[in-house]
Amino acid sequence: MTKQTHAFQAEVKQILHLVTHSLYSNKEIFLRELVSNASDACDKLRFEAINNDALFGGDTDLAIRIRFDKDARTLTISDNGIGMSAEEAASHLGTIARSGTREFMASLEGEQKKDAQLIGQFGVGFYSGYIVADRITVETRRAGLPADQGVRWSSEGTGEFDLETIPREQRGTDIILHLREGEDEFLSSWKIKSVVGKYSDHISIPILMREEKWDEEKSEYQLTDTWETINKASALWTRSKSDITPEQYQEFYKQISYDQADALAYTHNRVEGRSEYTQLLYIPAKAPMDLWNRERRGGVKLYVKRVFIMDDAEALMPSYLRFVKGVIDSADLPLNVSRELLQESRDVKAIREGSTKRVLSMLEALADSESADDKAKYADFWTEFGAVIKEGVGEDFANRERLAKLLRFASTKHDAGQTVSLADYVSRMKEGQKAIYYITADTLAAAKSSPQLEIFRQKDLEVLLLTDRVDEWMLSHLFEFEGHSLTSVAKGSVDLGDLQDEAEKKQAEESAKAAQPLVDRIKTALGDRVKDVRATSRLVDSPACVVVADHDMSAHLARLLKQAGQEAPSVKPILEINPGHALIKGMEGSAQFDDLAHIVLDQALLAEGAAIDDPAAYVKRVTALLVQGVPV
Numbered sequence: 025m026t027k028q029t030h031a032f033q034a035e036v037k038q039i040l041h042l043v044t045h046s047l048y049s050n051k052e053i054f055l056r057e058l059v060s061n062a063s064d065a066c067d068k069l070r071f072e073a074i075n076n077d078a079l080f081g082g083d084t085d086l087a088i089r090i091r092f093d094k095d096a097r098t099l100t101i102s103d104n105g106i107g108m109s110a111e112e113a114a115s116h117l118g119t120i121a122r123s124g125t126r127e128f129m130a131s132l133e134g135e136q137k138k139d140a141q142l143i144g145q146f147g148v149g150f151y152s153g154y155i156v157a158d159r160i161t162v163e164t165r166r167a168g169l170p171a172d173q174g175v176r177w178s179s180e181g182t183g184e185f186d187l188e189t190i191p192r193e194q195r196g197t198d199i200i201l202h203l204r205e206g207e208d209e210f211l212s213s214w215k216i217k218s219v220v221g222k223y224s225d226h227i228s229i230p231i232l233m234r235e236e237k238w239d240e241e242k243s244e245y246q247l248t249d250t251w252e253t254i255n256k257a258s259a260l261w262t263r264s265k266s267d268i269t270p271e272q273y274q275e276f277y278k279q280i281s282y283d284q285a286d287a288l289a290y291t292h293n294r295v296e297g298r299s300e301y302t303q304l305l306y307i308p309a310k311a312p313m314d315l316w317n318r319e320r321r322g323g324v325k326l327y328v329k330r331v332f333i334m335d336d337a338e339a340l341m342p343s344y345l346r347f348v349k350g351v352i353d354s355a356d357l358p359l360n361v362s363r364e365l366l367q368e369s370r371d372v373k374a375i376r377e378g379s380t381k382r383v384l385s386m387l388e389a390l391a392d393s394e395s396a397d398d399k400a401k402y403a404d405f406w407t408e409f410g411a412v413i414k415e416g417v418g419e420d421f422a423n424r425e426r427l428a429k430l431l432r433f434a435s436t437k438h439d440a441g442q443t444v445s446l447a448d449y450v451s452r453m454k455e456g457q458k459a460i461y462y463i464t465a466d467t468l469a470a471a472k473s474s475p476q477l478e479i480f481r482q483k484d485l486e487v488l489l490l491t492d493r494v495d496e497w498m499l500s501h502l503f504e505f506e507g508h509s510l511t512s513v514a515k516g517s518v519d520l521g522d523l524q525d526e527a528e529k530k531q532a533e534e535s536a537k538a539a540q541p542l543v544d545r546i547k548t549a550l551g552d553r554v555k556d557v558r559a560t561s562r563l564v565d566s567p568a569c570v571v572v573a574d575h576d577m578s579a580h581l582a583r584l585l586k587q588a589g590q591e592a593p594s595v596k597p598i599l600e601i602n603p604g605h606a607l608i609k610g611m612e613g614s615a616q617f618d619d620l621a622h623i624v625l626d627q628a629l630l631a632e633g634a635a636i637d638d639p640a641a642y643v644k645r646v647t648a649l650l651v652q653g654v655p656v
């Protein structure tokens with residue numbers, strides 16, 4: 025193929041612009057990215073060679089070589105990995121193949137686009153070379169192709185790239201960076217060693233550089249022909265814990281996660297027994313943008329006996345721990361294991377169970393720690409990932425109790441977000457209190473101002489305020505905690521049991537009896553808009569509220585289902601009235617009794633966050649009353 029010029033895909037141009045403008049302050053990361061690509065290329069070759077040994081062509085010593093040429097001002101990163109064919113070079117280095125990255129780019133807006141933190145999330149990869157280079161030449165040959173099928177790709181990283189066929193003896197790839205003016209610091213062994221030491225020490229393939237010797241005559245270091253290994257060249261997770269510094273753990277995390285921030289916590293273990301494997305698992309500090317996509321693949325890489333097998337092996341983690349990143353290296357699985365096989369493997373099941381327990385232990389250690397620092401970390405974790413952990417309550421029966429202890433809620437006693445655990449709640453329960461009370465609502469404000477809470481406030485009883493979408497679903501799987509049932513304050517009739525003394529109960533009964541004729545009249549006026557009307561003692565300041573029967577779906581859940589486009593049974597509310605309230609008392613003799621009954625119901629619905637079915641009728645009724653009542 026003679027030289028051809030191709031245009032970059034539009035998104036590539038965008039990324040190139042971002043990379044060179046936003047990441048300059050941390051420019052040395054380009055080396056990390058290119059070394060990581062070289063290492064991936066070696067992993068891919070090893071993987072493909074499992075079924076096709078000929079790909080090695082007798083050369084199984086995989087290595088990454090870095091060299092520089094002070095005169096030509098080039099820095100070259102070479103590998104003898106899988107290499108690229110002409111088609112692959114054109115598509116891998118000219119388009120953005122990963123659809124996730126493309127969607128991510130599209131979702132960024134305005135100022136966000138300049139945020140290096142966000143850009144870092146998807147890994148800048150090959151294009152980061154342009155931070156320091158004004159031209160990159162890639163010379164490559166795919167393993168298995170003949171020597172006349174080499175490829176040269178070259179571009180200044182603006183709008184287009186050139187592609188031509190070249191003869192190339194060895195398989196693999198050379199990435200040649202033509203350094204920009206002012207980037208000469210990368211033409212130094214010392215600098216390169218320090219950057220490799222910082223970011224790429226854990227890479228399991230040896231990274232080689234030519235040794236330097238001091239030349240007395242010239243009074244400077246001269247490159248020799250001996251190659252030395254400048255990284256530890258053993259996969260981080262295979263090393264003993266005591267040989268790994270926290271910085272190295274964090275650096276490895278950044279490498280595999282594309283996160284620029286440190287992980288919140290990590291755990292590293294070698295598991296022996298029925299199933300033998302090593303796990304190095306991290307909890308990120310921040311939730312990714314697509315956390316809510318349950319289709320999103322997990323972040324755990326699978327290795328078998330140090331050979332990389334696949335990214336995002338979702339079978340290794342339950343879906344509710346999809347935010348966990350890391351590596352699992354199994355000693356038992358076959359090298360040619362496929363995603364389908366993983367789903368059925370008993371070894372994988374053991375790994376999943378073991379890893380889940382490890383992650384939960386890691387979270388428990390933070391949550392139960394005496395250290396304020398760890399507690400703060402857990403609070404941060406909860407803010408980012410709490411709602412996903414709630415999915416686990418329904419999905420992971422075996423760990424339900426452990427998960428229940430990790431839950432945190434907002435409550436009427438604590439105004440600082442979701443910080444109250446069920447154990448905290450139980451420890452504060454009043455004498456005679458049996459149940460754990462909660463309310464679900466669309467927003468915290470709606471939950472807090474709900475009329476159903478009035479009696480609980482008056483009696484100084486704590487109520488958990490649940491406002492996450494998944495709460496209702498979680499509650500359908502979590503009925504009790506340490507023997508205390510979880511009870512909605514908006515369902516059924518309140519039974520405060522021992523929390524009400526005899527006199528109060530008696531008074532409630534009497535006032536309900538006295539209010540019966542009024543209750544019957546309201547019921548007639550409202551007809552089939554309600555399931556029932558009754559007097560209640562749960563209200564203190566409000567005239568009325570709506571509740572649902574014990575076994576009916578909560579109104580909040582019905583709304584969520586409708587919003588999600590699903591069928592929800594239409595549940596008629598029960599209207600509860602406060603016989604002591606001035607408005608209710610005043611209704612008795614009113615000529616507008618029917619209108620007032622409808623207004624009381626509509627207002628109770630509004631207070632609960634529901635939409636009323638006929639807002640125009642409501643407004644008309646209220647306006648009519650205002651006109652009568654307000655002197656004009």
Ligand SMILES: Nc1ncnc2c1ncn2[C@@H]1O[C@H](COP(=O)(O)OP(=O)(O)OP(=O)(O)O)[C@@H](O)[C@H]1O
Nearest residue numbers: 061062065107108116117146147148149150151197
């Ligand atoms: N040294 C190399 N050898 C073989 N292929 C390579 C090499 N460097 C890059 N590639 C190919 O180019 C593609 C794009 O590289 P790039 O670094 O931009 O993204 P990536 O490696 O897929 O993602 P990331 O770097 O974010 O992990 C790679 O997926 C790979 O197919």
